[in-house]
Amino acid sequence: MIAFVIYKAIMCAAVFLICLGAAAYATLWERKFAAFLQDRKGPSRAGWGGLLQPLADGVKMFMKEEIIPNVSNRALFILGPSLFMITAVVTSAVVPWAKPVNIGGHIYDMQITDINIGVIYLLGVASIGVYGIMIGGWASNNKFALLGAVRASSQMISYEIPMGIALIALIISSGGSLSLKEIVEEQDLHYANIVCQPLGFLIFFICALAETNRAPFDLPECETELVGGYHTEYSSMKLGLFLFAEYINMFISSAVIATLYFGGYNFPFAHELYAKLGLADGSVWISLIGFGALMTKIFGFICLFMWIRWTLPRFRYDQLMNLGWKTLLPLSLFNLLLTVAIEYFRGNIHF
Amino acid sequence: MLGFTITQWLFGTLSLMAIMFALMMVFTRSPVNSALYLIMTFFCIAGHYLLLNAQFLAVVQIVVYAGAIMVLFLYIIMLMNLNADEEPRKHVLTRAIAAIIGGMLLFVMIGALRGAEQLQMVQGGASQIGLVKNLGKVLFTEFLFPFEIASVLLLAALVGAIMIGKRDTNINSKETTN
Incomplete structure (x- = not known):
């Protein structure tokens, strides 16, 4: 019992630290990447090549004067960013980070918890995530913040629907399990889900962009129209939490996309490689290599997120809604129908 | 404990x-x-x-x-x-009526709960009935008809909501054309 609690505590701490660390360096990488795309140098003063820049930014955020507007609802004003941060982090609980490790006869899953409804849990947390923005934006008692909050909530609700339908198609074609661990194991046996769900992946990816409020879907904080959007009134670390949670969201949605569609910690010819290296099942090295593969995929997706942000201009609001309801929703329904038809003719579904 | x-x-x-x-x-x-x-x-x-x-x-x-x-x-x-x-602020009479109606609802619910001890206890915790697989099987075999009826009801509500939302613009356009 105690060993179990210690193992879970270590897992939680490790995943939490990985998320925070990756998000911190994603902020630096975002600036470096933008600089590369725009033919600049980016931050280069703090540390070697700017490596200490995230630390400097964090210290700056903490040291700034904190202003809570007099006319705001104080409790909710503080609750907003906290809630946004919490929902950003808790998604990581169901992501399988590596193959199970066998230490002294005990098998330890490299996942905080393997619940049998993992995929719906992801959707649930995503739907709760909007409260942080909504509550924060309303509690600021500012018209711009309220407009940003309203935009965020309508955008997130709209894009959850095609996302959910794309996930249903994925589950049908990948063997019918809702557990993320089983979805990954299934891809280890056959092939990555992207092979049979290319359209589903595209829909899911666009929805993930919209759910994380990344450009070109960053209308809630559109500075040309709304000053700062939902975080107009925020300062100091509360603003920091809002901005930082976006990077955590980006990191974890990349992890989820890699897990669902690109095989997670698996990679082509993995078994051949392990056999050549003489590694037995449950070895720590297999887990480490798998973790490296997953992190490489996550890094690739983060780069893709950033590439899109620094390439495409922001949508207009009606374009955003049209894309969500008139393009992605019918497309995801079509994808679902197609998947069911294919699986039926392959004999995997019985009526 | x-x-x-x-x-x-x-x-x-x-x-x-x-x-x-x-x-x-x-x-x-x-x-x-x-x-x-x-x-x-x-x-x-x-x-x-x-x-x-x-x-x-x-x-x-x-x-x-x-x-x-x-x-x-x-x-x-x-x-x-x-x-x-x-x-x-509501009128006193309105509030009194609301209190009486609410009290009657409470009365009905307590009356309904009185028969609860005759019900068979469902084994909680170890029960597998709430898992997605079992729930889906039951919904799509035993309770297929009520399930479909409920979805049609939802669809009707959806269409109704769109109709109500659209009516305003129709009236306005008629007024302007007249």
Whole structure:
């Protein structure tokens, strides 16, 4: 019992630290990447090549004067960013980070918890995530913040629907399990889900962009129209939490996309490689290599997120809604129908 | 721990919290706080589902009620900018009638609960009935007809909502053409 609690505590701490660390360096990488795309140098003063820049930014955020507007609802004003941060982090609980490790006869899953409804849990947390923005934006008692909050909530609700339908198609074609661990194991046996769900992946990816409020879907904080959007009134670390949670969201949605569609910690010819290296099942090295593969995929997706942000201009609001309801929703329904038809003719579904 | 198992402790705590948040939802003056307390109540009820080993129901409760319906409620409250001090004071007679009707509802519910001890106890915790697989099988075989009827009802409500939303523009366009 105690060993179990210690193992879970270590897992939680490790995943939490990985998320925070990756998000911190994603902020630096975002600036470096933008600089590369725009033919600049980016931050280069703090540390070697700017490596200490995230630390400097964090210290700056903490040291700034904190202003809570007099006319705001104080409790909710503080609750907003906290809630946004919490929902950003808790998604990581169901992501399988590596193959199970066998230490002294005990098998330890490299996942905080393997619940049998993992995929719906992801959707649930995503739907709760909007409260942080909504509550924060309303509690600021500012018209711009309220407009940003309203935009965020309508955008997130709209894009959850095609996302959910794309996930249903994925589950049908990948063997019918809702557990993320089983979805990954299934891809280890056959092939990555992207092979049979290319359209589903595209829909899911666009929805993930919209759910994380990344450009070109960053209308809630559109500075040309709304000053700062939902975080107009925020300062100091509360603003920091809002901005930082976006990077955590980006990191974890990349992890989820890699897990669902690109095989997670698996990679082509993995078994051949392990056999050549003489590694037995449950070895720590297999887990480490798998973790490296997953992190490489996550890094690739983060780069893709950033590439899109620094390439495409922001949508207009009606374009955003049209894309969500008139393009992605019918497309995801079509994808679902197609998947069911294919699986039926392959004999995997019985009526 | 005081002769209770962990499940009983969880059940007691969750029930207390659910009742407390429900009461606060009724008694608080600000509509936004009221809606937020209702969301907390939904979370407590989702916790109860988890104790019954019905994870699917718990998550769907959060996705649908807390994640979608209450977001829309909050949305409307925020846009209408309702404030506690602008809330109109009801007439004494109205309040008396409301109290009587509410009391009668309470009476009916207590009456309905009195027969509860005759019901068969469902084994909680170890029961597998709430898992997605079993729930899906039952829904699509035994209860297929009610399930489809419910979905048609939802579709009708959806179409109705769009009709109500669209009527305004039609009237306006007629007025302008006339």
